[in-house]
Amino acid sequence: DQSVCAPLPVLGRDVTVPLVTGGEVTYAALDYAASAPALQRVWDDVAAYAPYYGSVHRGAGYLSQLSTDLFENARKAVAEFLGCRADDQVIFTRSTTDSLNLLARTLPVDCQVFVFETEHHASLLPWQDAHVTYLNAPRTPRQAVATLERALADRNPHGPALVCVTGASNVTGELWPVRELAAAAHAHGARIVLDAAQLAPHHPLDIRDLDVDWVAFSGHKLYAPFGAGVLAGRADWLRTAEPYLAGGGASRKVTRRQDGGVDVEWHESAARHEAGSPNVIGAYSIASACKALTEAGWDTLVAREQHLITKVRAGLAAVPQVKVLSLFGDDAPRVGVISFVVDGWNSSHFAAALSAEYGIGVRDGLFCAHPLVRTLLGSDPQAQGECGAPEAAPGEKSLNAIRVSFGAGTPDEHVERFVNAVK
Numbered sequence: 001d002q003s004v005c006a007p008l009p010v011l012g013r014d015v016t017v018p019l020v021t022g023g024e025v026t027y028a029a030l031d032y033a034a035s036a037p038a039l040q041r042v043w044d045d046v047a048a049y050a051p052y053y054g055s056v057h058r059g060a061g062y063l064s065q066l067s068t069d070l071f072e073n074a075r076k077a078v079a080e081f082l083g084c085r086a087d088d089q090v091i092f093t094r095s096t097t098d099s100l101n102l103l104a105r106t107l108p109v110d111c112q113v114f115v116f117e118t119e120h121h122a123s124l125l126p127w128q129d130a131h132v133t134y135l136n137a138p139r140t141p142r143q144a145v146a147t148l149e150r151a152l153a154d155r156n157p158h159g160p161a162l163v164c165v166t167g168a169s170n171v172t173g174e175l176w177p178v179r180e181l182a183a184a185a186h187a188h189g190a191r192i193v194l195d196a197a198q199l200a201p202h203h204p205l206d207i208r209d210l211d212v213d214w215v216a217f218s219g220h221k222l223y224a225p226f227g228a229g230v231l232a233g234r235a236d237w238l239r240t241a242e243p244y245l246a247g248g249g250a251s252r253k254v255t256r257r258q259d260g261g262v263d264v265e266w267h268e269s270a271a272r273h274e275a276g277s278p279n280v281i282g283a284y285s286i287a288s289a290c291k292a293l294t295e296a297g298w299d300t301l302v303a304r305e306q307h308l309i310t311k312v313r314a315g316l317a318a319v320p321q322v323k324v325l326s327l328f329g330d331d332a333p334r335v336g337v338i339s340f341v342v343d344g345w346n347s348s349h350f351a352a353a354l355s356a357e358y359g360i361g362v363r364d365g366l367f368c369a370h371p372l373v374r375t376l377l378g379s380d381p382q383a384q385g386e387c388g389a390p391e392a393a394p395g396e397k398s399l400n401a402i403r404v405s406f407g408a409g410t411p412d413e414h415v416e417r418f419v420n421a422v423k
């Protein structure tokens with residue numbers, strides 16, 4: 001363990017919380033998959049810049065110019081972090097959900113969309129206005145590629161198509177075979193968008209190496225504060241689609257017509273989909289997080305996280321009542337996101353006890369991936385879930401699960417406390 005680096009300093013690392021059993025403990029934030037604590041370094045960068053921030057792309061003053069430069073440099077830093085191609089666009093959005101909804105508005109006419117039923121709702125649902133094919137849950141990465149290939153082979157080969165796939169599952173933490181799925185998509189003339197909400201915080205990510213057309217991720221899972229996300233990738237669909245939002249900043253020229261109407265020329269750059277005053281602090285903090293992670297070094301970060309994963313999985317495996325949820329099996333490569341159920345326990349009560357008795361914050365529910373969690377639990381596809389799931393009687397199947405997730409800021413003590421608490 002001596003070879004494993006120290007956790008990166010994050011906000012909230014000294015926060016103490018009261019226990020029902022008396023006394024207090026430092027809070028163990030083990031819900032990184034929902035939102036990771038911001039890196040102290042990101043917070044310091046934002047604090048240093050905050051006194052100087054001003055309007056972006058719409059002010060002649062010094063601070064407006066400074067902010068415009070910082071905003072555009074943030075775009076370049078994200079492009080570098082993702083290994084973007086020269087003609088890719090980087091659009092600042094509110095979140096992964098926002099990014100994928102934006103992309104859904106740019107689909108060419110008659111575009112067919114292919115998405116596995118195992119996706120997070122942010123990847124599963126934005127395509128409802130298109131012709132969507134929902135693919136059944138594969139049980140191996142190879143089956144995922146074969147399933148996609150079969151579905152693409154059956155499609156109209158002349159029309160446009162898009163595949164949407166996650167890089168790392170927000171339920172099982174398992175990595176998806178993105179490079180192979182991208183190759184399959186391209187071999188059949190389809191495009192592919194990567195939902196990197198859970199991949200980007202845990203794993204190096206290179207848009208060219210993976211050969212995906214777009215990448216979407218959220219700042220608040222990448223150790224930056226809430227409120228900003230990214231959609232990066234091919235410019236062609238983005239450049240020709242109607243703007244995501246109509247308004248100032250997206251429009252290059254607006255003129256009154258003779259007939260009384262209004263004509264608009266929209267920008268073709270990223271500004272086309274960034275109408276309104278942008279979230280300059282959000283963009284700046286994402287760029288700061290990208291730089292901090294790159295500087296910390298992915299080899300080191302991945303080694304540390306794998307060390308924590310080993311501890312948690314070994315600890316859970318030692319408790320016979322615990323069942324870890326998995327699609328691809330024990331040997332699948334994974335990030336620090338692990339979901340499980342405990343025989344004889346209601347998952348919500350279990351999670352509440354971890355909080356109240358041990359100061360540990362995890363998540364319970366169906367994790368915005370209802371079809372996947374129901375498949376993994378073997379529960380009725382119509383079963384109630386999320387909030388207010390009825391109690392499973394002893395020996396009955398759970399209707400929801402518990403998720404523990406961690407990353408670059410997690411000290412060993414947090415996962416050790418978690419494993420002991422479960423025991």
Ligand code: PMP
Nearest residue numbers: 095096097120122170197198218
């Ligand atoms: N995709 C995945 C895989 C996720 O885990 C999440 C968040 N849980 C999202 C998309 C949506 O991210 P956001 O809530 O930041 O839009």
